[in-house]
Amino acid sequence: MTNPGLDELINAIAKAKNTDADSIRKLVKEKQAEFSGLLTEKGAAQLLAQEAGVEAASDSNDEDASAVIPLADALDQADVFVRVVSVFAPKGFERNGRKGRVCNVQITDGKTKASLVLWNRDVDLVEYGKIERNDFLLIRNAQVKSTEPLELQSSMLTKVIVKKPDEITTELSPLAAGILPNTAVPVRKISELIDTEPEFDIYGRVLRVDEEKEFVYKDGRKGRVAKLLIADGTGTCRVILWDKNADLAQRAKVGDALKIEAGYAKKALNSDAFEINVGWKGHVFLHPKKHPLGEKEDVLSAMYKEKPLSSAAEGDEFISWGTITGIDSAAVVKKCRACNTTIKAGAKACEKCGGTNARDLLVVSVVLNDGTKDVRAAFFDSQAKELLDVHEITVDMDTVVRLKREYLIGKKVRGVFAARTNAFSGNLEVTARHVISVK
Ligand SMILES: [Zn+2]
Incomplete structure (x- = not known):
């Protein structure tokens, strides 16, 4: 099959390099091999053209729809305008000792469905949420990897321009009009x-x-x-x-x-x-x-009632606040990963199941007062870290508490709390479910 675009390009590179077309064809094959078959002949020729400083066809702008063709007509390399049906999870892989990323995006132009395979840096578009379901994509120089089933790929020459449904311009809107929201995903x-x-x-x-x-x-x-x-x-x-x-x-x-x-x-x-x-x-x-x-507080306020500490009853989950009037204890406790039993200090294995795999659980216990009552409040793990305003515990807890005591005393804590009766003291205590603010 002849491809005038490709021949023109090869002749232009040959001229620029002062050689003949056949040696350029050889270079094209080498380039394709270098990219493990991810480049089409024309794609490889375009890369060579760039390297040789050959003026490429003028780069069209983000809105220019003139070169766009239907997916069904895409061969070799094409500009297409499509809508995102679904985005699969990105995958990591290793090839020849190099790590890479790949992601499959299902697309349609209203008549034809296809896969768009994004490689490496283009996967950022997915991982950072630039591409969502039902977005429109103007894809320049999409490489056609196969036609049955139709699979397009991004290469170094490909440009993926993402348009949110409300960002469609007059130039692109005639194209977009033909691509209905295709998914009935609720x-x-x-x-x-x-x-x-x-x-x-x-x-x-x-x-x-x-x-x-x-x-x-x-x-x-x-x-x-x-x-x-x-x-x-x-x-x-x-x-x-x-x-x-x-x-x-x-x-x-x-x-x-x-x-x-x-x-x-x-x-x-x-x-x-x-x-x-x-x-x-x-x-x-x-x-x-x-x-x-x-906001986080609004989301939680829609789900939990606000209550003063004095009216909390066993089993309640509620939003409240309190000023920290004292710090009872702060420790890192070892928990069995298998059965969640606390492993005693110095013990090598879990008393209950014999498991030796333990995780660290940060526990901070403080006294809160909201003007109605003194209540002991326990903060675990991420709640404790939010209370202490630390991300990682890298020093021993005594040091952390010594450093943080002044910071904590007098602070107002707002959060979602769960009330429970302490089995030993009979007092009502609370456990922080979610910290809203520490001010
Ligand atoms: Zn255990």
Whole structure:
């Protein structure tokens, strides 16, 4: 098959390099091999042209729709205008000792569906939430990897221009008009979750980030899982992030807004509560451009009643505040990872199950007073870190408390608390569920 565009390019490079077309064709093949077959002939020729300083065809602007062709006509290399059907989880891989990232985005132009495979730096578009379901993409120089099924790839020559549905300009709108929102995927609230829906999108604010864990799949592959707790004003829900999606947990901070695309709900083990899973077909990102969420405090206020400490009763979960009048204790306790029993100081294994794998649990106990009552309040793990305003505990707790005592005494803490009766003293105490503010 002849390709006039390619021949022209090859002749231009040959002229610039003072050689013949055949030696340039050889260089094109070498370039393709160098990129492990990710470049088409024309793509490789364009890279060579750039290297040789050959003037490339004028770069069209972000709105110019003149070169756009239907997906069905895309061969070799094409400019296309499409809509995002779904975004799969990015994946990491290693090839020839080099680490890379790849992500599959399902697209349509209204008539034809295709896969768009993004490589390496282009995967940032997905990991940082630039590409969402139903966004429009103007893709310049998409490389056509295969036509049955149709698969496009991004290469070094490809430019992906993302347009949110409300950012469509007059120049692009005739094209966009033909691409209806193709997906019937619902956007759910936490209170609406059911476990029979194959997929849904959902927004939430991060209330807690749990540590990431590694595990081994049945086929021997290593997997990773991270857990978050989110709230949206209708409820709280755990989010289970599998494999590459677990990366997000390292970047997430309490209070951040996030969006999950193509999650599914499952009942938690030994519980009636739903958990949202995000597997390879879904993806999750922080700071969505548009979201329906209030600030963290508003989200929590919609879910819990405000109460003075004096009227809290056993089992209550409520919003309250108190001034810190004293610090009772602060310690790092060892907990068995298998059964969550506290491992006694100095003990090598768990008394209950014999497990030797322990995790550190930070516990800070203070006295709060809101003018109605003195109440002992316990803060665990991330709540304790928020109270102390530290991210990592790198020195012993006595030092932390000594350094923080002056900072803490007199501070007003607002948060969601759970009330329980101390089995030994018979006094009502509270555990901090979520810290709203420490001022
Ligand atoms: Zn144990």
